Amino acid sequence: MEFLQPSTWAEALEAKAAHPDAVPIAGGTDVMVGINFGHLRPALLLDLTRVADLREWTTVAGAVRLGAGVSYARVITELGDRLPGLAMAARTIGSPQIRNRGTVGGNLATASPAGDAHPALLAADAVVEVASVRGSRRIPVTDFYTGVKRSAMDADELIAAVHVTPPSGPQQYSKIGTRNAMVIAVAAFGLALHPDRRTVGAALGSAAPTPRRAPAAEEFLAGELDAAGLWESRAELPAATARRFGELVAAASSPIDDVRGTAAYRRHALSVMARRALTWAWTDYRDESRGN
């Protein structure tokens, strides 16, 4: 095995171009598990932790450009106010030790259907910035996940950053597992209400081959909020609307039975989590207008 340790982004891209089969490593929370258990024996490890640019976040054109190497712990402490949905997802991840190392970029690169950041990124319409020596391009996160642990990235590309726009409305996140800490999600759900454009983002994790949006649920809820004038009135949300929203989110999943849970349990859990997350978000939206 070779171990390459580029200190600049240009060097990292050159290394990935020269060795497309190199396995990038950031926090190591996925890669080192694979190596420790003998499942992963890359010819070359490409350590990205020396590339200072990746650890930066900036605000570009109103959106947060989150460097791929920013840890979950920093998302929580530095961006909890600007990116509430992603920060909520980050709080559910692993343990303090894991959150000190794991990165959003690594979560995207692994592209596990159970990755905790994905539903939050999908609900918030995030955009992934990938780069190679050929140049950089932006992939809407909705187009990023192409299969189980597969993404739209080419072999010579690395993730530079993810762009997330701070929300105009409330965001929520819900994850279920056997305990609060240190679990791979049995199912997860991310929600973003966008009052500025009167749309809804709803996305699920761990309940389909890839993390995915729930378009029928999004359209239903946006339509109901519009038709009843609720975006403006911020009146109480009808219970039937929240329940139907939950059903439509569950219907968007295509889960399997596995060691963590059955498909039927995942569908049920998603309908409950989506209904509750919407209820929490709507309470936030109403409180906001009362200046709380």
Place this chain on the structure above:
Amino acid sequence: MRLTCTVNGTEQQVDDVWEGESLLYVLRERMGLPGSKNACEQGECGSCTVYLDGLPVCACLVAAGQAEGRQVGTVEGLAGADALHPVQQAFVDAGAVQCGFCTPGLLVATHDLITRTGRPSDAETREALAGNLCRCTGYEKILDAVRLAADRMGADR
């Protein structure tokens, strides 16, 4: 490959490190520091918790080369020359140690918690130690030890 890093304030250099090796393996098998324990090797149990540049991490998930030039702090670095660190003494006094396998990781995590927060609430303690599994104590004595350590360290301030 050769690895040079500072461990508990002393520069250490080891050779013939395999590129896929973890920092935990290097500490235990190459540097003679077996305090950090090797259990799950997947970041689940926290028994290998060490400081890396001041942040508690699972040493089993740090590739050896990632520690090059970095500051590593292990459980061996907590005690003074003559006395246990107050966190260690509190674990002894509260009966928070049974088989002892999880203890080194808990000591480092607790040291970090009290250093950061002073006197953590029980909720903060549960959250901070959520990544450290103990199969003996049921955690009650560990919570006692954290409170005791925080009180003693607070009194020393």
